[in-house]
Amino acid sequence: MTIVPILIIAAISGSASLLVRGNRPWSTGIAILGLVGMVATSIALGATATIEIGGTTLAASDWLRLYAILGSVVGLLLVLVDVSALHEADAPGVIVLGLGAAVLALALPDPVIAVAAATAGGLAGVLVAAPVGAAARAAFVGVRELRALAVAGSLAIVATAWLARPLADLATAPAVFGLAYLAFAVAVAIRFGAIPFHLWAARVADAAPGVALPLLMAWGPAAFAAVALVWIDHSVAPLLLPFDGERAVVAGVGAVSIVLGLVAAWIQDDLEHVVGYTIVADAGFVVLGLTVFEPGIWAPTRTWLLVFVVVRSALAALMVALNGSFGTRRLSELDGWARRAPALAVALVGIAIATIGWPGQLAWDARASIAGLALPDPLATLVTIAPIGGLAVYGRILAAGVRPSGDAVRAGRSERPGWPVPWPARPMVGRGSIELGFERVGHAVGGLLDVLWTLPAAARLNRMGLAALAVLALTGLSLGVAAGGLDVAAAARAVTVVGEPIPSSGPARSGAPVGSATPGLSPTPEVTFEPIGSAPAGQPVGSVEP
């Protein structure tokens, strides 16, 4: 199956969900149906299926397939947590549309079009950042997000268009190439809210529903970053230009985001800010991955992209569940939360394990590879072990949870299961085995009916238990993906093959960046460059290929 059914389901269900936004149950129901359909079609997606539409090929890959499956499943669980805990308006529809746009961007082999698609998907997030009827502050948050998306999208469109044509007669090759590379890398940093471009993201983390945060700050930007990775691999890396200054700037942004993102998450009182800043910290590794022009960066960066978006989605779901349970998202008011919601406490521990990991675990190794390839040794080691600082973030949240319960927690909901009505007593009055048999069958049918017509009320009564179950499911998924389950590592090595299939073992080539990790895509046309310093004086830097 090709990518088209996923896109059609996402477009129809996402739009329909937003069109009936006045009726929240219907809106959510349509979005859930759409996500279920996306899960099914993603599983059926062929890893090498291609289809040509309007002169452009839409191509699938193992990584895209896994992204679509994980995105749909995580989106479904996030919506279930939201329905159980808070039931925010518009968030389900925006999740469906955003995921659809991200899948479209990843299926487009032309980075110029892919960037436009990824930007269009990000715009859907403005709907939840500035909901109708919100305060003036929400409108300003929304317009800041819009501005960030427009600037990032414009930078990326210009950068990709600049390198998409024959560049044999360039006057000043290195500077403008470097600017194009820097523009796209900065665009990715802006989309992730990496430090120092984090102000808009911090406001969005404050204003947007917690359940939409993973889409706005992780899943959508991850697709954008994956497009950037492909573009750098087949348009920038083959140029063999060092770009030392530009790469140092981008590496600085990545390293600073990793460290300061964790510090910011540690000192925040608002749990959604904690989620936002941990995403910023994790995204620092993706930004670091953009500074390496070797095929060896391909697999670890794409592995980390999948791991971090799933893990942060689980953390966001946990925070939404806490907010729904106790009516506050301020850590200072959540004393004793773990006593009332032990399943969520278990989930927090699981998320911490999945996030931080250990040497030998897939997520840890991916981060270590990225840092080792992007940074010189002492700095690489520091950045590699920096996520251990996340223990302080999770420890602080957990420490608040084991303290004596505060007012908000005492007044909040518990995970303890309950049933809305007492079970009816059905005394056995029959005599003989036949009578008793009839009686038992009747009681069984009656009991079943009792359960069926009480289910809606039971779901309402056990909202927090259901939310906790969904969070635990997300945590399990995070642990599995972080440990290499679902064949993440193999999917991360896979490449999109467009046109004639080219035999390739993926990016597992060694040596200098003599080629790209995406052999099916055409590289920057008609130009080859010698490394700076190797060309004799007076000789032009660029030369046309025969």
Added chain:
Amino acid sequence: MLNPALAAIAAVTIAGGVLAVSAREPRATILGLLIVMLASPLIVEPWPGPLPILARVAAAFLAARLLVIGVRTDGSSGIEVVSSGSAIGWPAEALAAAAAAVLGFASHGLGAAGLGPAEAQAASFALAGLAAAPLIAGRDVLRLGVGSLLLLDAALLLRLGLDQPPTAAEQLVASLLTIGIGGAVAVVATAARAAGGLVVPDETRRRSRPPDAHRPAGRTQERAAGRAPERAPSRTDSPRS
């Protein structure tokens, strides 16, 4: 080589951009944006086929319709929706756009041979120049939204000037982008209007603390709050030099 037809379309595009950033009346702003969204896909050689053009036109009208919904006046609330407009006036905006257009035309290809028309790059530079002030200094959501839309359109125009003509699929994605940004601007405008007006406070901007000599006295503040009665100025109330 200047193509008169493309140059005329580029001029219309730039004029639409000038109208969008200069007008205080939101409907005029949206008319300017509609002109930009309708004309900009046509600054390409050869022109796109009928279906891609139809998609871009439909997207432009839909985006404009969403914008109209976002800024229409609610008669019951009595709130008059007015944008802050340009601080320097339309003639200055037009001159700045013209200068940027000349720069874009002259630098066609940005160092290498451009595969698209130079007129597209000229219009791109002009729109980017027009978008700069609203994006950087805009204090109302409509103006910031106009800046964002013009900037993205400028980027798409630059791509038309640098690279080969877009495929039908690319036109379709550009249509989605147009609808998306129109809808996003409409959403923030609606949210701002519901909160009292298009101009919203920027909480990140620190208020400057006035010097002590110019700070209002406590009694003046109480009077402003209606707690202290007005009284005739006496010698003790006279301002100190």
